[in-house]
Amino acid sequence: MGKRYFLMSEERDWTTHREAKANKLSAISNLIDGKFARTTDAKTVLEGLIAPGDKVVLEGDNQKQATFLSKMLASVDPAKVHYLHMIMSSISRPEHLDIFEDGIASKMDFSFAGPQSTRVSQMIADGTLQVGDIHTYLELYARLYVDLIPNVVLVAADKVDHEGNLYTGYNTEETPVIVESAAFHDGIVIVQANEVVDKLPRVDIPADWVDVIIPADEPYQLEPLFTRDPQNITELQILMAMMAIRGIYEKHNVQSVNHGVGFNTAAIELLLPTYGERLGLKGKIVPNWEVNPTPTLIPAIESGWIQSIHSFGGEVGMEKYIAARPDVFFVGKDGTMRSNRAFGQMAGQYALDMFVGSTLQIDQYGNSSTVTKGRLSGFGGAPNMGSNPTGRRHSTPAWQSLRPDNDPLGKGQKLVVQMVETFGSNKRPVFVDSLDAVEVRKEAKLQNVPIMIYSEDTTHIVTEEGIAYLYKTDSMAERQAAIEAIAGVTPVGLRSDPAVVKDLRARGIVAFPEDLGVNRNEATRSLLAARNMEDLVKWSKGLYNPPDKFRSWS
Amino acid sequence: MGKRYFLMSEERDWTTHREAKANKLSAISNLIDGKFARTTDAKTVLEGLIAPGDKVVLEGDNQKQATFLSKMLASVDPAKVHYLHMIMSSISRPEHLDIFEDGIASKMDFSFAGPQSTRVSQMIADGTLQVGDIHTYLELYARLYVDLIPNVVLVAADKVDHEGNLYTGYNTEETPVIVESAAFHDGIVIVQANEVVDKLPRVDIPADWVDVIIPADEPYQLEPLFTRDPQNITELQILMAMMAIRGIYEKHNVQSVNHGVGFNTAAIELLLPTYGERLGLKGKIVPNWEVNPTPTLIPAIESGWIQSIHSFGGEVGMEKYIAARPDVFFVGKDGTMRSNRAFGQMAGQYALDMFVGSTLQIDQYGNSSTVTKGRLSGFGGAPNMGSNPTGRRHSTPAWQSLRPDNDPLGKGQKLVVQMVETFGSNKRPVFVDSLDAVEVRKEAKLQNVPIMIYSEDTTHIVTEEGIAYLYKTDSMAERQAAIEAIAGVTPVGLRSDPAVVKDLRARGIVAFPEDLGVNRNEATRSLLAARNMEDLVKWSKGLYNPPDKFRSWS
Structure with a gap:
């Protein structure tokens, strides 16, 4: 019986993710110097790197928010980028939901929606927001390695060096677990950086894991969530x-x-x-x-x-x-x-x-x-x-x-x-x-x-x-x-x-x-x-x- | 009432781990070039970096074993290094238990002991081996961040570059979760390397997280545990x-x-x-x-x-x-x-x-x-x-x-x-x-x-x-x-x-x-x-x- 089986997969392409990634990066290569894109090109870069239907992780837990990238994502042309399946620890900012009203995203798997919980309820009732499911943080991270492997991740770093190494400082938070899921499955890792420096205090995430860095227009949002007077x-x-x-x-x-x-x-x-x-x-x-x-x-x-x-x-x-x-x-x-x-x-x-x-x-x-x-x-x-x-x-x-x-x-x-x-x-x-x-x-x-x-x-x-x-x-x-x-x-x-x-x-x-x-x-x-x-x-x-x-x- | 409390801790030293680490590294500084020690100095290096009573993680899960470091640890002078509290995913090799018979280690927290399970039983009965507890892998890793924060970790890498970045290749396994627990709590990270190269295929663990690298006398042991004929x-x-x-x-x-x-x-x-x-x-x-x-x-x-x-x-x-x-x-x-x-x-x-x-x-x-x-x-x-x-x-x-x-x-x-x-x-x-x-x-x-x-x-x-x-x-x-x-x-x-x-x-x-x-x-x-x-x-x-x-x- 052997032969029949051995021949079944002759024609299959086993590097489709890698090719998709290479094509996306190639399409915006004129906007990229090394790993760096200009702040003002962020919208165009995202339009080039995110395809319709992509699974996209947007970093945003209950403290640290990739604010610049979330705003830029909300600014893309829905004719180019749509039907996104968003994966987010926390729905914290208005634009996290705007992208659903604007036709950029259609499905959401998330964990926490404190600041936006009323609007989440309304949008589900309206049918504007399709919820995959609601998770605890750890199970959401777990699924990034099993059945929600992302095509693109959007994360925030404090400082980057010219090679593209990341320093996440006090708020390393969920950045490593998100980045690893994409970096090792031909996903695209896009980083907003507060600052580009010659020498990092330390490397939190190696440059090898990062594809594109965009200096942000302002430091990422950070909430003093655990302070009680x-x-x-x-x-x-x-x-x-x-x-x-x-x-x-x-x-x-x-x-x-x-x-x-x-x-x-x-x-x-x-x-x-x-x-x-x-x-x-x-x-x-x-x-x-x-x-x-x-x-x-x-x-x-x-x-x-x-x-x-x-x-x-x-x-x-x-x-x-x-x-x-x-x-x-x-x-x-x-x-x-x-x-x-x-x-x-x-x-x-x-x-x-x-x-x-x-x-x-x-x-x-x-x-x-x-x-x-x-x-x-x-x-x-x-x-x-x-x-x-x-x-x-x-x-x-x-x-x-x-x-x-x-x-x-x-x-x-x-x-x-x-x-x-x-x-x-x-x-x-x-x-x-x-x-x-x-x-x-x-x-x-x-x-x-x-x-x-x-x-x-x-x-x-x-x-x-x-x-x-x-x-x-x-x-x-x-x-x-x-x-x-x-x-x-x-x-x-x-x-x-x-x-x-x-x-x-x-x-x-x-x-x-x-x-x-x-x-x-x-x-x-x-x-x-x-x-x-x-x-x-x-x-x-x-x-x-x-x-x-x-x-x-x- | 305030003042009394505010003065209580004036005298306390809050950097004891950092000082202990600096003292240990200083004591062997003549054996270290950059982050590198010679293979033949491994025993002396371990004797200098591991203090009596230290909590030591020795990498060794059911596949990959830091073989060179486990042998070297078994060779140290028990007069210098003793009462170690070992933390190991897997008790897989004879020297993992020899160190207890030789008076180098006294307590063990572990997860798996397949190949050595009979001897583990005997040594517990003898009183040679004091078991903290038996864990699943994940809970043992979890304790590295809570109540088993290590003083020293001994891990294995495939390749290192001259700066000390690590490439762990296919068998990254538990290396990152072990290293992080020590690298960010003034523990000492000691790495055995199969090979020192000019340029790594990729960086799995940044050099900033590593203290000492010792080229091994032979590649680490690796078992084909999941192969069934x-x-x-x-x-x-x-x-x-x-x-x-x-x-x-x-x-x-x-x-x-x-x-x-x-x-x-x-x-x-x-x-x-x-x-x-x-x-x-x-x-x-x-x-x-x-x-x-x-x-x-x-x-x-x-x-x-x-x-x-x-x-x-x-x-x-x-x-x-x-x-x-x-x-x-x-x-x-x-x-x-x-x-x-x-x-x-x-x-x-x-x-x-x-x-x-x-x-x-x-x-x-x-x-x-x-x-x-x-x-x-x-x-x-x-x-x-x-x-x-x-x-x-x-x-x-x-x-x-x-x-x-x-x-x-x-x-x-x-x-x-x-x-x-x-x-x-x-x-x-x-x-x-x-x-x-x-x-x-x-x-x-x-x-x-x-x-x-x-x-x-x-x-x-x-x-x-x-x-x-x-x-x-x-x-x-x-x-x-x-x-x-x-x-x-x-x-x-x-x-x-x-x-x-x-x-x-x-x-x-x-x-x-x-x-x-x-x-x-x-x-x-x-x-x-x-x-x-x-x-x-x-x-x-x-x-x-x-x-x-x-x-x-x-």
Whole structure:
């Protein structure tokens, strides 16, 4: 039988991607000197390098945005460039959606759409935007190597040298994982550069991986997403932070952690050097962090609580402080930080004891989502870090402390903590019978309900009322009762039965502040190691340089 | 209260890692020219750069081994270098364990110990080897950024240029993820190089990330781990492959897949262009693969079944073939492949519809392990790819086909398939009441039973008897009955009740060949697209160049 098969593929061309790339580059060769194109030729270059129907990755996560290239993409002639399949971590800027209204792009696979979530919802309803799917960051990166291999990637670098090597500085973020997927599959790598220099501080991405560099008209957009002004931390948040420290961090002997963005976790960070110190926890808990360089961590770092911080990205204003603390942060030989969003998410999923996040809604079963009516905000990294990776095999005391007693083949579990006040800043109940996401699924015709963190992955919920230790419940009814017990005067909480709550507290499934030895009267702002931005700057010995919008004192 | 806190850290030194590194490099500066040390100075260089108690990553996965550096490490003076905490993907070579007997190293965190698994067990029992823990690859990499940040890493490159840039060629594998963890936390990056050249084919790792390069006395060891000679594929394996294609690949519309190493999956690969073609499945199933460049995939590639293959590593003998098929494989501008074990595992976990593996034991509940009495073989990548990542949010038809019907908040699931013959090559039953791993846990004092893939993650088991669709079962008793139904004449299988089996078949929970339209008589070796290595070479048009040990025909 052999011969028949051996002859089947005689005629096939196995280098179609390479040829397409060569043809595109050849068509614009008059605009390219070495790897460099002129800023003013950007639109023409993109029109030459992007073909109709191409899969295009546009760098833009929740911090760093390839702003120049996104604007230039929005300026191309839709008669030349259309039907693009966009792949983007974050839909953050107006032109990210303009390209759909203008007929340049038609399909989108994305992860996060915070700033544009209302418009995303509307455009899906209109049929202007066809969503492939909504992802966590890591699974979106993963698909770049499997079924979403890009034809073109558009990324941002701080500095480039004349050979085309890239320096990405503090905000390396997702640039390497995007570039590699194209550079090694005959995709085209197009880079916008803030600056062209003779000698880079260091090489973050080799010139061999890059095809075209365009000096940008202005530096790429960078958001101080992880900066929280301590003056906005409330006493309820301080109470919750005290409970979390005693009832979770101390109880489970947590060593490694990711904190989501928010005032709840900022409060914890600012209580470590005060309340935590008094409890004798220094040197015993949370030495290792996977988190962006959050300014509210400065007092804990300065007080010697923290051994290491690996980061997904940088944080505006923290540059000098990070450079002066290389024992803690990941800093190169050149003295500047290297972040890495892909490796950070990998670490956040597999190497951490605990994820602590917040959300907009939690249903009566413990499922939570930030997707609310009319706002398809996407997922970001939370579902990845806020899930229990069942492929994990190494044990730590915190992980092992959640091992079920009654299963000889059992194993530990990641701590996944949701911290919420029972009513949100919009005065609406966080605890609801049914998530808005159920309705959004129907409107946006999604395959599944866009749940951020599933009940089965959620091990603890903290509110101003107390802590529900969901991992200890052995039925959905008990889980619901534990949630009701800490859901305050929300409709869910009002169903709570005092006799049941008494039993749950006795069995350690629910804890109120007094059960944890937390004195409500102590929960005042005087307990914060820093009460405002100026305090953070002082703690940093002047190394932290907050962005202007956070500077109220001078 | 402020002032007291602000003064606490005045005296702290925040650059201890950087200073330690500078001191070490300074102590051997007389042996270094640029970044280069002489081959003959390797032992002295290692003695100078590795301090007692250091965390040391030694590159050595299941294919590529930093052989020269591992031998040199085993030759250092234990009076100078001791108490090392080794971090290794794979314990593959005798000297990897010699260093523990010789007092150079004391603690080990690892992932895979195939070739040395018996000795690992003995040394743990002796107390010679203290195991931190056993990991999957990805979680071990993850910890390099959190709580196992290395002081020194020892890695292997194919070629280096005079500036110290690295070319890792086809076997990039885990080198980048290891190097980055040290290079950006004031760790020391030491590279053994096969060759020093004026101009690299391409830069895989920039010179800025590298501290010391030592030309090796011989090229690093490289194992053809993924090569399976088709002549050893049995008709039972062909029958199982036919069932898998009909009952899983076709039924679930599987688009992306990882195959473990073995003859079962090799049989599937070799049936795609014959049996699969006849079923009309070409162009409908498995276009996208995350798998090493397995030679038994050549006929499927040549027949046009496969659109893309991303790989963890290379495969000896496949170099020319890969270079000639850049539309399929990940190949750089220079024309040679780039692999990436970290990104491959990321893709394997998050982007694939299905993992198909094999194992040595499956217990009555569906838990499986390759750890057997006296052999602590570790995990490798299987638990990562063979688990259901609960952080996944994107949907594919295969994933969604496992969505439970009765849960409005339900979602899909990864297909995790175990393919085993009911009796292993050692004539022992694969299906057992209790895994040997339960005993090994006690002997090795592990925190948990070393299970490779848990029952809860396993969706299908295929044997020569049939397929158990475990994801359809709704109780552990039903799951056990489904496993018994396909466990043949093993003790587990002998418990099977014919009346129950009839019911399970009627409900689609168990399928025998006839239920799937698979004709047992057709399961002959003539159905294989290639029956031996020579056939594979012919299919490749002479581009595949098998290693000598696989060359029986000339």
